Amino acid sequence: MKEKENTVKRYVRNDILLILCLVLIAAIGLFYLYVLRDHGDTVRVTVDGKEYGNYSLSQDITEDIYTGKDGEYHNRLVIKDGTAFMESANCPDGICVEHSRVFRDGESIVCLPHRVVITVVTSGDSNTPDVVI
Amino acid sequence: MSKKTKNVAFIGVCTALALVLSYIEAILPPLFAAVPGIKMGLPNIIIMFLLYRRGPAAAIAVSLIRMLLVSLLFGNMMALMYSLAGAMLSLIVMIILRRLNFLSTVGVSVAGGVSHNIGQILTAMLLLETAELGYYLVVLTITGTVSGMLIGLCGAALIKHIPNKI
Ligand SMILES: [Zn+2]
Numbered sequence: 001m002k003e004k005e006n007t008v009k010r011y012v013r014n015d016i017l018l019i020l021c022l023v024l025i026a027a028i029g030l031f032y033l034y035v036l037r038d039h040g041d042t043v044r045v046t047v048d049g050k051e052y053g054n055y056s057l058s059q060d061i062t063e064d065i066y067t068g069k070d071g072e073y074h075n076r077l078v079i080k081d082g083t084a085f086m087e088s089a090n091c092p093d094g095i096c097v098e099h100s101r102v103f104r105d106g107e108s109i110v111c112l113p114h115r116v117v118i119t120v121v122t123s124g125d126s127n128t129p130d131v132v133i
Numbered sequence: 134m135s136k137k138t139k140n141v142a143f144i145g146v147c148t149a150l151a152l153v154l155s156y157i158e159a160i161l162p163p164l165f166a167a168v169p170g171i172k173m174g175l176p177n178i179i180i181m182f183l184l185y186r187r188g189p190a191a192a193i194a195v196s197l198i199r200m201l202l203v204s205l206l207f208g209n210m211m212a213l214m215y216s217l218a219g220a221m222l223s224l225i226v227m228i229i230l231r232r233l234n235f236l237s238t239v240g241v242s243v244a245g246g247v248s249h250n251i252g253q254i255l256t257a258m259l260l261l262e263t264a265e266l267g268y269y270l271v272v273l274t275i276t277g278t279v280s281g282m283l284i285g286l287c288g289a290a291l292i293k294h295i296p297n298k299i
Contacts, residue, residue, distance in 0.1 A: 008237075015240035022247060022278045029271030106268060112215075112257060 033104070040105040040120035043084045045077065048115045057082050057103065057120065065116060073114040084118060086111065144195060147183055151176040151199040159207060174249055174280055180224070181242055181288030182295070189228045196220050214260065215253045222252030238292060239285035246281025247274055 045052040047067050055061055060080050067073040075089040075096065083101035086109055096111035108119040154175040176199055184192040200220060204213035227245040230236055236244070250273035 010235070011237035011240070014236050015243070018236065018240050019243055019278060019282070022243070022274055026271055026274045026278070029274070033268060033271060108268065110257070115260070 037104045037106060038122065039103050040122045042121050042123040043077070043079060044119050044121050046117045055079055057084065062087070067114050067116060075111055075114060075116050077118055084120065085109070089114070144191060147179050148195050148198050151179040151195055152202055154179065155199060155203045174246055174284060177242065177245060177249070177284050178287045178291065181238060181284065182291045184227060184231060185238065185292045193224060196224055215256050218256035219249040219253035223249035238289040239282060242285025242288055243278055243281035246284060247277035250277040
């Protein structure tokens, strides 16, 4: 009986350790994603992994992206006030439309059914960080 | 009833239950609409139960049959690829962890939930040939941990309370 109790205790301790580790990893990731990342300046659109176009985040535009064999898939990308979002799409899940606006470097909106990915990038030399003097 | 017939019936009932849970999950509003294909993994309750009661073979069988049926009933081939990768990775992780015997059902389920999501995103990264999806891994680690905990608790309750005789 005593032995069984100890085993249960060991299990619970290991469970908690595992969960704490995962939470820690997530916290570090979130800190990096939301605190350390700069705003990007360009939206890159890829379809099926191939480049489709680049659009500046500083210019308000509406871009209709037609994909699929006969252009039957539609996604409408809107850039407004320095943020980009998918205004409408005829994909079955609609997840890309519900995605929040993106503007941080590296943020992306994915339409899995249409294989359309829009990603915020920093154009030019992305290796040199912005230095404010 | 012969033992074999009983076993077939048991697997059938479990598959049906897993299918019902898939359906409930499909009609529920998504937990995290921002992330493609994010699923709580409710059917994992049944898979967990099977893994502990009947071993890896039964769990893998029901998991495969469920996914095939789901993709036939209300999915597409793309979705099948994601769920297949997610479910298989999570099953492998859970089978190994159960063997290693150092976590409770809740811990095993948490690891299963996280690996389920990671499997889906890795597949998406491969299929879309984009590394940008890596961003989702962070969010999916959190959702996988939370849903894994809930599912682990449910699975543990089933394993504890459903008589071994069935
Ligand atoms: Zn979409």
